Amino acid sequence: MGSFILEQIVNGVITGSMYALVAAGMTMIFGVLRAINFAHGEYYMLGTFGAWLVISKLDAPYAVSIVAGVAIAALIAALIGRLVMQRLVGAPFQAGVLATIGVSLILQNAVILAFGGGYKVFEGGWIEPVQIGSFGMAQQRIVLVVTALAVFAGLEWMVRKTRMGKAIRAVSQNIECCHVNGIDVESVVRRTFLLGTALAALSGVLTAPVNVSVYGGMGESITLKTFAVIVMGGMGNVRGTLIAGILLGVVEALVSGLIGLQYRDSVGFVALLLMLMFRPHGLFTQKARF
Amino acid sequence: MSVTLDTPHAPPPRLPAVRWGTAALALAALALAPLFLGNYYLHALIIAMIFLLPAHGLNLILGYTGMLSLAQGVFFGLGAYTSALLAMHFGTPFVVNLFAAAAVAALIALPLGIPALRLRATSFVMCTLGFVVIAQTVAKNWTDLTRGDMGLSGLARPRIGDIVISQIPQYFYLILAVAVLAMLAFIALIRSPAGRCMVAIRDNETLAESLGIPTWTYKLVVFMLSAAFAGLGGSLYAHYETVVSPLVFQMYYSNTILIIVLGGGVGRVPGAIIGSFLFVAVTEALRITPELRLIIYGFVLLLLVFMFPQGLAPLVERGTEWLARLGRKA
């Protein structure tokens, strides 16, 4: 039993890294914009599609497709950032909800229109399994976990040491003061949005080899799951999402393994509800701001 | 008497008359609709009216307490399942199913609302989202009660006394009647002293509390009432579609209700009405181009957000005000 539990924990860390990566993006966007990005999963999908396109039409190697996928998603995100997200600064919360739902419908269905609704098989990636101790996993999984940790370390550094990072923190804390201080809020919003969606796209490309199936509607379930993670981690709290993501992955794995896979999604939302009942500001934030 | 507090100038004296007049005209047009419109259009109107009820509920919470709730879908589904199960197992008449649906939804809203309403706005949204996902899981897995994914199908047509409703025009009048009654109840609620308290809470909660209004109780009651409205809508849905499955808890319904309220205009009585008819008009009209349909729909949403952030109800209100002023110019 002990090794079974350990194995589920390993499974959970793997899945959780992916959750954390996507959630980091959404929570950053929330931090600067106070808007919940209902279209976040679509950028995950765009990254995957971009990579798939490059591999299947141009025969590019997987490593190249990672860059290509993220780049394509980032381009589209830049456009949307300028046209839509930037205008949501200072708008009421529901405007963000409605606008991002609209964006998600457009992105999903534009992809379906362009490539057809049928699912595609993602070829490429490092899917050969390796043994780590007594656990077998595809090499891709290790890449994912390592990348996630690297990204979080990078974000941590960025937020503490770079100008952009400090600007992000400033906008997250108090927008009026930013205007007073001469920080270009709109620019910060755009760049944070770009970064956040790029993280989602990166996550998509890195999991595509093991998730195999690529289709226009694949982002929906990602968005929903990510909501749970950012609430648990504390909305706007990047560090918190890393731990929350991995924690969620682990609990989901344990529940799936011990009770049943059909309850997997409810874990996240039960955890979310419990969290909100007892610690609304998330596990890792001091006080409730939202 | 205006139901919003932000009228910048004194409303023209004949405004209430014009408002009721317009409403009466619209009602008359609806009542006569089956004489002129084919079944497809009547169906579209029916769908609009079914969604109208949960939209009123959301309007109540969002417009009068400022909390955005995605849980209307939960209560809509609960109402649908309640009515369906009652009809299936006990063969109860329509009216019983209808009230039972509202009652069950309101009852379940109570234990959900108590912890949820303590949260701030954004957390509250996430909380209601959680309710939806869990409701769907319960519906799928409590197979003894709900038959899970197999769903409840072949529901008997609604009975009122000896009449069995099965034709579209009959359904139309039945649902119109329920919608009108619910609307009147809604208006009565808003105009009542309780309603004024709710507006006070929306505009300045602290001040309202200092005046002795028990804001917490009001929020809870509003939450339960809006659940009841959604339950009514769900009941109508179950009786009309004759199939209820866990798919009724999809995000589609919660999103639709949200779009209706935001598109129509939050906190305004005609908001939900305009929103639901608009939504149905747009989504049905777009069927002529199935491939582009949802892309255009997405653009319409963006349009609403950036061009009409207050929804479309203010335009209608300005129209009625203009009508009311017509006489005075002379």
Added chain:
Amino acid sequence: MSTRTIVRRALLAACGAAALTAMTALPATAQEVYKIGLVSPLSGANARYGAFANKGANLAAKEINAAGGVQGRKLEFVSGDSQCVPAEGVSATKRMISFDKLPIIIGDICSSVTLAMQPLAEEAGVLLVNAASSNPMITYKAGVGGFKWTFRNYPTDEGRAAIVLEHAVKNRGLKTFAVLSVDSDYGRGAINFTKKYLPRYPDAKILSEDYYKDSETDFRPVLSKIRNSGAQAILMYGQADTTPIVARQMLEMGLAGKVVLVGNGEFNTAKTIAAAPSVLNGSIEAAAWLPEWTSARSQKFVDDYKKAYGGEMPNNHAYTHWETTHLVAAAIKAAASLKPEDVRNALAKIKYDSAMGPVTFDDHHQAVLPMVLLEVADGKPVIRSAIAVKVDYPK
């Protein structure tokens, strides 16, 4: 008046006019065209199935028209989007019935939508032919069961479950099973049927039961559980695009060759097998169709489909909708009439030569179809038998 207000009002007027025009736009009348409806999910997550269905159906329409059409008229499809949401499916169907006045509708893929469409078709006297839904209720309540206007040209999972279980236990000696099926009426229904037949094999048992959601991509936790339980086979009734995912993850967890996949989920397609051949070798499937089926008609379908759609391989839904369109055309021919009542009566009595063998309908309007039992060996599907199963209707 500010520019913004003017723009707003202009936009509003334009949208209103457009909406009004669109809603009232009359369908083009053309004497030479015979239109029928096709309802399927064209958007949202389930669009990935609807897309194949549409392509298959439209290919068939093209072939039928090339051969002279139906009663001299061109067959054309009016497509409707159900989004796999019953309310939307009903609206799309209503539009086809009341507005486009279509006499025949093929649809939907999602069972809940089909169930909601049945009463509409019944009341309007419109022929509803289903080509993809698996909920048994659809035909329990059809034909003598109630809905006279509903037909289903798709096998029920009852037969599928029975055939698969028999082969797995009797011919392959598999005794312990772990359930990993899709969490829908299809997956759950098939397992319910399996459990119904399980008592016939006293030493066979189910060790664990898990259902995955439609968009699931992470099977590691449940595969760990299955490996731990020592189950010899996984009972998997699921969607086509999930199979390669499960296969790859079984590979990385070291289950290749140790646990056998049993059930249905397009185990047999080349792409799926290529995802992890060592896992899929030895798997058992009961399929309504497979691309490798040797009949000339089936092979021609595969070739024509690939040619028409840029090299894409057809899947199960593409096939069933293609075949059903031809079935409807055949019924029209047999009835020598375009009127729905005549087509319906012809369909009830028809003996249709499909690419898989002869198809007839029982008194519940359920197609009695041959189903293929196959195993995957050496990276290729090998057909073991083809059986036509009759449904055991509840009293």
